Amino acid sequence: MSQFWKPGSERPRLVDDEEGGVLLYATSSSSSSSGFGYGSLEKQRQRLPVYKYKTAILYSVETHATTIIVGETGSGKTTQIPQYLKEAGWAEGGRMIACTQPRRLAVQAVATRVAEEMDVKLGEEVGYTIRFEDITNEELTRVKFLTDGVLLREMMDDPLLSKYSVIMVDEAHERSLSTDILLGLLKKIQRRRPELRIIISSATIEAKSMAAFFNTRRRCEQEQGPIKEPAILSVEGRGFNVEIFYVEDPVSDYVWAAVSTVMSIHDQERMGDILVFLTGQDDIDAAIQLLTEEAQSSGKQGLVTVPLYSGLPRADQDLVFSPTPKGKRKVIFSTNIAETSLTLEGIVYVVDSGFSKQRFYNPISDIENLVVAPISKASARQRAGRAGRVRPGKCFRLYTEDYFSKEMSVVGIPEIQRSNLVSCVIQLKALGIDNILGFDWPASPSAESMIRALEVLYSLGVLDDDAKLTSPTGFQVAEIPLDPLISKMILASYEFGCSEEIITIAAVLSIQSIWIPVRGVQKQLDEAKLKFAAAEGDHVTFLNVYKGFIQSNKSSKWCHKNFINYHAMRKVIEVREQLKRITQRLGIGLKSCEGDIQAVRKAITAGFFANAARLEPFSHNGMYKTVRTSQEVYIHPSSVLFRVNPKFIVYHSLVSTDRQYMRNVITIDPSWLTEAAPHFYQKQLHSSVPQ
DNA sequence: GAGCACTGC
Numbered sequence: 001m002s003q004f005w006k007p008g009s010e011r012p013r014l015v016d017d018e019e020g021g022v023l024l025y026a027t028s029s030s031s032s033s034s035g036f037g038y039g040s041l042e043k044q045r046q047r048l049p050v051y052k053y054k055t056a057i058l059y060s061v062e063t064h065a066t067t068i069i070v071g072e073t074g075s076g077k078t079t080q081i082p083q084y085l086k087e088a089g090w091a092e093g094g095r096m097i098a099c100t101q102p103r104r105l106a107v108q109a110v111a112t113r114v115a116e117e118m119d120v121k122l123g124e125e126v127g128y129t130i131r132f133e134d135i136t137n138e139e140l141t142r143v144k145f146l147t148d149g150v151l152l153r154e155m156m157d158d159p160l161l162s163k164y165s166v167i168m169v170d171e172a173h174e175r176s177l178s179t180d181i182l183l184g185l186l187k188k189i190q191r192r193r194p195e196l197r198i199i200i201s202s203a204t205i206e207a208k209s210m211a212a213f214f215n216t217r218r219r220c221e222q223e224q225g226p227i228k229e230p231a232i233l234s235v236e237g238r239g240f241n242v243e244i245f246y247v248e249d250p251v252s253d254y255v256w257a258a259v260s261t262v263m264s265i266h267d268q269e270r271m272g273d274i275l276v277f278l279t280g281q282d283d284i285d286a287a288i289q290l291l292t293e294e295a296q297s298s299g300k301q302g303l304v305t306v307p308l309y310s311g312l313p314r315a316d317q318d319l320v321f322s323p324t325p326k327g328k329r330k331v332i333f334s335t336n337i338a339e340t341s342l343t344l345e346g347i348v349y350v351v352d353s354g355f356s357k358q359r360f361y362n363p364i365s366d367i368e369n370l371v372v373a374p375i376s377k378a379s380a381r382q383r384a385g386r387a388g389r390v391r392p393g394k395c396f397r398l399y400t401e402d403y404f405s406k407e408m409s410v411v412g413i414p415e416i417q418r419s420n421l422v423s424c425v426i427q428l429k430a431l432g433i434d435n436i437l438g439f440d441w442p443a444s445p446s447a448e449s450m451i452r453a454l455e456v457l458y459s460l461g462v463l464d465d466d467a468k469l470t471s472p473t474g475f476q477v478a479e480i481p482l483d484p485l486i487s488k489m490i491l492a493s494y495e496f497g498c499s500e501e502i503i504t505i506a507a508v509l510s511i512q513s514i515w516i517p518v519r520g521v522q523k524q525l526d527e528a529k530l531k532f533a534a535a536e537g538d539h540v541t542f543l544n545v546y547k548g549f550i551q552s553n554k555s556s557k558w559c560h561k562n563f564i565n566y567h568a569m570r571k572v573i574e575v576r577e578q579l580k581r582i583t584q585r586l587g588i589g590l591k592s593c594e595g596d597i598q599a600v601r602k603a604i605t606a607g608f609f610a611n612a613a614r615l616e617p618f619s620h621n622g623m624y625k626t627v628r629t630s631q632e633v634y635i636h637p638s639s640v641l642f643r644v645n646p647k648f649i650v651y652h653s654l655v656s657t658d659r660q661y662m663r664n665v666i667t668i669d670p671s672w673l674t675e676a677a678p679h680f681y682q683k684q685l686h687s688s689v690p691q
Numbered sequence: 692g693a694g695c696a697c698t699g700c
Contacts, residue, residue, distance in 0.1 A: 031699095102698065102699080103697095103698065103699080104698090104699075130699090130700095131699070131700050132700095147698090147699065147700080148699085149698090149699045149700045150700070152697085152699095152700075153700055174698090176697095176698065176699080177698085177699080178698090178700080199700070280694095280695080280696065281694080281695075281696095282694080293699065309695095309696080309697095310695090310696075310697065310698095311696095312697060331700090335696055335697080336696050336697060337696075337697065339695070339696095339697090340698090341698075356696060356697095357695095359695035359696075359697085370696065372696090386699095415698090421699095423700090427700095480700095481699090481700035482700080512695070513695075517695085522692095522693095559694080561694085578700090631694075636692095636693070636694090637692040637693045638692090638693070638694080642692075642693095643692085653693080655695075657693075657694075658693095659693095661693075661694095663695095687696070
């Protein structure tokens with residue numbers, strides 16, 4: 001392992017956060033996965049690190065409006081704190097305790113565990129709510145787990161969240177879009193409801209800024225009720241030590257460096273699985289190929305390589321969890337998915353490239369890009385921690401310690417500063433927040449992004465001249481849990497008599513892809529697509545696929561035969577059912593246009609008029625220009641209209657690589673643009689759309 | 692003729 005050095009061993013130690021090269025401290029003598037065979041659930045609960053802090057936590061919640069709990073993984077905070085609160089009486093008198101999570105799976109898992117510990121039936125005293133699943137009972141449920149997105153939706157009916165006495169926001173350090181919106185709103189609610197208690201659980205690195213955000217104490221103010229200054233409590237975790245190693249010189253090719261590091265670990269370290277963090281499918285495939293070649297040419301045996309990324313078919317993802325064969329060493333090459341969303345057991349070594357793919361939004365061009373960017377120290381810590389779950393581990397960072405300590409940012413950029421804010425703004429408007437630009441965020445998005453979002457909503461007829469939600473359109477669009485452009489398309493479809501068809505299209509557009517991930521089967525996929533291809537474009541093609549799926553009786557076999565992702569289609573059915581319920585509630589019945597595809601295209605245009613593009617008159621390579629901003633764009637090769645190049649189209653989204661590609665396009669008549677949005681197209685039509 | 696980190700309502 002010559003290219004690595006261990007901080008503190010060969011050179012004077014530099015600073016690694018607070019820990020100086022060692023990441024997590026073990027606090028108990030036994031691991032969480034062994035030694036509890038005879039203990040009752042109650043005994044197990046008492047052994048969790050958080051147990052020692054029970055009184056302190058309850059005291060703090062009693063006396064402070066906001067309590068920030070800093071806790072590493074395995075402290076037991078998520079499962080225990082809601083129970084402590086319940087025991088202390090916070091759920092009495094018809095009140096409820098809420099605990100939010102960023103992800104659905106976590107909600108289900110935690111709720112199940114807590115119901116078990118409390119020895120109650122899930123869905124009664126302890127319940128959970130995620131999209132498509134409400135396992136709660138209005139009369140009985142006292143402790144409720146839910147995604148932060150669901151809690152935001154609940155605010156539309158109950159803006160002060162009056163049924164909750166305590167709201168615990170878990171994993172707040174991840175700074176997801178909905179967590180940040182939720183935190184901003186909770187701060188507002190607190191002013192109106194001094195009796196409400198908020199608990200924010202976060203990693204060390206974010207605790208101080210969270211506390212500053214929630215500190216509403218003013219100088220000279222007479223304190224009434226709970227103390228306004230947040231309390232910060234620290235609970236240790238239950239991970240094992242992870243030794244950190246850095247490269248001595250910067251690496252130029254992290255894929256190659258990762259593979260050679262894996263080879264060295266395999267050569268020189270005890271048995272134990274390896275987790276390698278790379279950025280995407282390309283990296284991962286390249287690394288696996290390289291490692292296979294290297295192992296072959298050097299005659300090394302005993303390595304089992306597994307890829308892991310979200311686009312992988314379910315069956316392949318499961319390989320990651322299968323036990324490593326005896327005498328073998330598993331090497332998992334993963335994207336960020338293993339950083340937060342999935343927990344892998346048996347990992348002893350982590351190799352960290354220092355990069356991940358991150359979304360960035362440019363409000364000027366209104367384009368979201370996916371770019372490979374350096375991770376933050378917080379991510380690096382999280383990645384390293386993955387090595388210490390079963391026994392002391394090691395983490396090999398493919399960057400220098402100097403880089404880590406001097407150049408790496410402390411935390412990542414919150415999602416809200418990297419996203420298109422259209423959905424976020426309409427949500428706040430629906431909650432009666434009028435002064436969007438003055439909203440108090442944990443991290444403020446740029447004014448440009450806000451203004452762009454307001455413009456888009458105005459052009460859709462969702463906001464009026466005073467930037468208030470229009471009635472009924474604005475309120476209806478806010479009610480539908482999808483991108484406002486899609487919601488607007490749904491509303492318009494009722495007028496065009498094709499809502500039956502449009503909600504199918506809306507459901508398909510709101511999931512990633514209905515085709516099975518390619519690689520190696522490109523030709524077959526293209527051929528399969530031809531069977532469904534419609535001259536009008538991709539949206540109509542989706543209708544054909546959906547029809548076929550229903551006619552096959554929702555058969556997985558049929559999907560397999562046609563290169564269609566069965567799980568994705570199940571999801572389409574689920575989303576479609578939800579949209580059906582919502583549209584009915586909005587008083588929009590379902591109508592079918594019975595094959596009148598022009599109605600469907602007009603409804604799509606009513607939502608997506610801003611995404612119109614025109615073929616350049618003498619273009620030989622299929623170059624289009626957007627009508628609004630004259631940007632150069634091309635039809636994506638995966639579209640059924642690729643190389644067909646009709647004169648006028650609207651697209652669903654842009655993806656940018658070396659070119660800007662339009663994904664999911666449909667042919668339109670340019671006169672529909674002025675019909676759909678007269679104000680929006682007044683100027684542009686004179687200059688760039690021939691009549 | 693190209694490529695989709697990850698969530699969520």
